[in-house]
Amino acid sequence: MSTVIPHPTASTATEATQARIEGYNFAYLDEQTKRMIRRAILKAVAVPGYQVPFGSREMPLPYGWGTGGIQVTAAVIGPDDTLKVIDQGADDTTNAVNIRRFFAKTAGVATTDRTVDASIIQTRHRIPETPLTEDQILVYQVPIPEPLRQLEPRESETRKMHALEEYGVMHVSLYEDIAKFGRITRSYNYPVRVNGRYVMAPSPIPKFDNPKMDRMPALQLFGAGREKRIYAVPPYTEVKSLDFEDHPFEVETWEENCALCGAGDSYLDEVIVDDQGTKMYVCSDSDYCRERREAGHVGDGGPNSGGPQ
Amino acid sequence: MSARDPLLQVRGLTHRYGRQVGCRDVSFDLHPGEVLGIVGESGSGKTTLLKCVSGQMQPSEGEVAYRTRDIGTVDVYGMTEARRRMLMRTDWGIVYQNARDGLRMKVSAGANVGERLMAIGERNYGHIRNEAVDWLERVEMDIGRIDDLPGTFSGGMQQRLQIARNLVTKPRLVFMDEPTSGLDVSVQARLLDLIRGLVGSLGIACVVVTHDLGVVRLLSHRLMVMKGGRVVEQGLTDQVLDDPQHPYTQLLVSSILPV
Numbered sequence: 338m339s340t341v342i343p344h345p346t347a348s349t350a351t352e353a354t355q356a357r358i359e360g361y362n363f364a365y366l367d368e369q370t371k372r373m374i375r376r377a378i379l380k381a382v383a384v385p386g387y388q389v390p391f392g393s394r395e396m397p398l399p400y401g402w403g404t405g406g407i408q409v410t411a412a413v414i415g416p417d418d419t420l421k422v423i424d425q426g427a428d429d430t431t432n433a434v435n436i437r438r439f440f441a442k443t444a445g446v447a448t449t450d451r452t453v454d455a456s457i458i459q460t461r462h463r464i465p466e467t468p469l470t471e472d473q474i475l476v477y478q479v480p481i482p483e484p485l486r487q488l489e490p491r492e493s494e495t496r497k498m499h500a501l502e503e504y505g506v507m508h509v510s511l512y513e514d515i516a517k518f519g520r521i522t523r524s525y526n527y528p529v530r531v532n533g534r535y536v537m538a539p540s541p542i543p544k545f546d547n548p549k550m551d552r553m554p555a556l557q558l559f560g561a562g563r564e565k566r567i568y569a570v571p572p573y574t575e576v577k578s579l580d581f582e583d584h585p586f587e588v589e590t591w592e593e594n595c596a597l598c599g600a601g602d603s604y605l606d607e608v609i610v611d612d613q614g615t616k617m618y619v620c621s622d623s624d625y626c627r628e629r630r631e632a633g634h635v636g637d638g639g640p641n642s643g644g645p646q
Numbered sequence: 647m648s649a650r651d652p653l654l655q656v657r658g659l660t661h662r663y664g665r666q667v668g669c670r671d672v673s674f675d676l677h678p679g680e681v682l683g684i685v686g687e688s689g690s691g692k693t694t695l696l697k698c699v700s701g702q703m704q705p706s707e708g709e710v711a712y713r714t715r716d717i718g719t720v721d722v723y724g725m726t727e728a729r730r731r732m733l734m735r736t737d738w739g740i741v742y743q744n745a746r747d748g749l750r751m752k753v754s755a756g757a758n759v760g761e762r763l764m765a766i767g768e769r770n771y772g773h774i775r776n777e778a779v780d781w782l783e784r785v786e787m788d789i790g791r792i793d794d795l796p797g798t799f800s801g802g803m804q805q806r807l808q809i810a811r812n813l814v815t816k817p818r819l820v821f822m823d824e825p826t827s828g829l830d831v832s833v834q835a836r837l838l839d840l841i842r843g844l845v846g847s848l849g850i851a852c853v854v855v856t857h858d859l860g861v862v863r864l865l866s867h868r869l870m871v872m873k874g875g876r877v878v879e880q881g882l883t884d885q886v887l888d889d890p891q892h893p894y895t896q897l898l899v900s901s902i903l904p905v
């Protein structure tokens with residue numbers, strides 16, 4: 338079964354254009370809007386981690402569906418691109434399917450489930466386990482772009498804090514975690530410092546994925562639709578998770594391996610397999626899991642007990 | 647430049663809010679370890695003056711110069727905002743009348759005390775925690791409450807927390823606007839004793855705004871009396887209070903109970 342699904346008429350750009358649904362510009366947005374978004378992206382790439390305001394457009398999807406990511410993807414995608422869309426690591430959730438379909442229809446591009454075959458990957462909640470390359474772009478859907486928001490509600494003040502590198506409050510929030518729970522408990526959207534300068538929200542990915550952002554060969558673009566912000570991490574840029582010397586940053590680990598493919602290095606989801614509440618751990622990245630199984634790896638298959646450490 | 651040079655020099659400071667004058671043509675020097683009291687009736691310009699000299703509000707006219715530890719005397723409003731804000735959270739402290747203005751209400755007492763340390767790059771949790779414990783003890787707070795939110799403390803305790811939060815970086819200059827007003831009389835007295843003890847033992851210079859002559863009598867070496875935005879009289883606290891020259895000061899002194 339081939340997982341690259343070429344559009345029936347996507348063999349050339351012209352044909353792809355013809356195959357697209359009538360009445361819309363390529364990739365839905367008009368050219369002027371795309372140029373505006375590309376300018377914001379260029380600025381974001383030039384100042385890694387800095388949130389660039391942009392004139393976010395109304396999209397035919399509600400905000401919670403990743404309109405920021407969709408607009409960024411629409412601005413960078415071309416007829417020769419192959420798009421992969423993941424949500425919580427999976428390609429087959431309603432959100433991922435809808436976004437993939439949206440671009441197949443409005444841009445006539447090929448889509449894929451395979452990380453290695455994609456030139457653009459739009460994501461919510463995960464970074465693929467398979468290392469990305471220089472030829473790929475990772476587009477994140479971001480609900481809340483401002484990492485200081487929880488601690489400082491005033492926009493004028495957070496802007497000043499970024500400008501003057503006043504990031505003490507970020508450590509205040511980590512201090513609070515340790516004081517209350519004995520360790521840093523934040524496990525999603527774990528704040529990072531980009532290129533030694535801007536503190537950035539990595540979007541609600543698990544902190545397990547944070548190290549993958551560091552010096553990633555692929556371009557990372559972040560789009561927040563409702564909040565009208567775009568930011569970026571250029572290829573090979575340092576991304577450091579905030580921590581204390583005596584409470585260093587750590588990622589989640591599991592006692593189990595994936596029950597399906599046996600992977601011991603991937604982010605595992607807990608799955609309840611029967612009405613007795615029996616649990617099983619499987620890769621959250623469904624493409625990674627399948628690739629491993631196709632390559633002959635097998636897990637012990639059986640339900641396991643225990644949980645994330 | 648010697649240790650006898652003023653720490654703070656204010657010259658011809660005037661601030662207007664549109665056509666309304668906040669304070670007018672105020673000049674003074676403040677020396678290391680010296681406590682200056684500013685008194686005057688409501689609306690006389692005390693808070694306006696304090697905000698202008700503490701880097702919080704650029705005056706319409708006049709100069710504020712501060713003698714730094716490392717680069718000599720600098721124009722407070724001539725330096726970059728980044729440097730000014732750094733100065734304000736390291737070498738200076740600001741204690742507000744309303745604790746909500748001076749504390750981070752959504753984080754614990756310990757985090758409030760530790761914030762300045764983290765802001766200047768301290769990255770060892772254990773050190774920060776120890777400093778927080780130490781400073782809570784020095785302001786005579788129950789260290790068993792180090793992880794409680796400021797909102798759960800009494801007014802007097804909130805003021806103590808503000809003081810600890812400011813002193814943790816060992817500032818040389820602290821500004822206080824009505825630090826004890828709104829508190830019960832007995833709580834006020836204990837807080838004043840604490841402030842006097844800390845300021846004295848650490849040799850911190852202070853500018854204290856109050857409408858309470860009892861506060862200045864206890865805390866300040868020198869006194870400035872304001873009325874209608876102007877300084878009408880200034881001098882050593884005891885001299886001004888015991889032998890007031892200006893009619894307004896005479897009125898002010900005669901209207902209070904002996905301290």
Ligand SMILES: Nc1ncnc2c1ncn2[C@@H]1O[C@H](COP(=O)(O)OP(=O)(O)OP(=O)(O)O)[C@@H](O)[C@H]1O
Pocket residue numbers: 663666667668669686687688689690691692693694695857
């Ligand atoms: N933000 C402002 N806008 C306009 N006028 C102001 C503002 N703040 C203060 N003023 C005016 O400036 C003058 C000085 O006010 P200021 O608050 O400095 O007095 P104060 O001595 O601190 O009074 P109080 O004892 O009541 O705190 C008053 O006439 C006041 O009405």
Ligand SMILES: [Mg+2]
Pocket residue numbers: 692693694
């Ligand atoms: Mg006032």
Ligand SMILES: [Zn+2]
Pocket residue numbers: 595596597598599600619620625626627629
């Ligand atoms: Zn697997």
